[in-house]
Amino acid sequence: MTIFLGLGLAGVALLALSLLFGNLLEGLFDLGGLLDGWLSLPVVAGFVSMLGFTGTIVLGTTGLGAGAAAGWLTWKLSRALMRDQTAATPRGDDLVGAAGSVITAIPAQGYGEVLVRVAGQPVKLAAKSKVPVMRGTETWVEAALSSTSVAVRPVER
Structure with missing residues (x-):
């Protein structure tokens, strides 16, 4: 839970820094326009903070049950996908x-x-x-x- 809370706080801090020093920070991490639009600094900061705070809320309200259920569903889905067979490739x-x-x-x-x-x-x-x-x-x-x-x-x- 501490990791999620840390992610949430780090995302809020990065969001505040991007609003105050946005052009300077994006100039430091400029990768030829790669960080424009969906990968802009405010978008990434908002995503990280929401991931952290949502993780904290879910973990605080459900305990380990939600994580265990998600892990079990992931395991069952991956097993089903691994058993999926296709026809032989033509030679x-x-x-x-x-x-x-x-x-x-x-x-x-x-x-x-x-x-x-x-x-x-x-x-x-x-x-x-x-x-x-x-x-x-x-x-x-x-x-x-x-x-x-x-x-x-x-x-x-």
């Missing part, structure tokens, strides 16, 4: 067999671009082919050459 081999369409023509010797759907998301990749492929042609991915390029072949119907 280069997951591209093999994916359908796509050419968005930049692919020359016989060089790279073009294809738009492929990976895990439901459109991904633009550099593409290489053994034969020239025109823009708009539907393709299949034959191999993943790197994380950003694939070998494709045109779909024959």
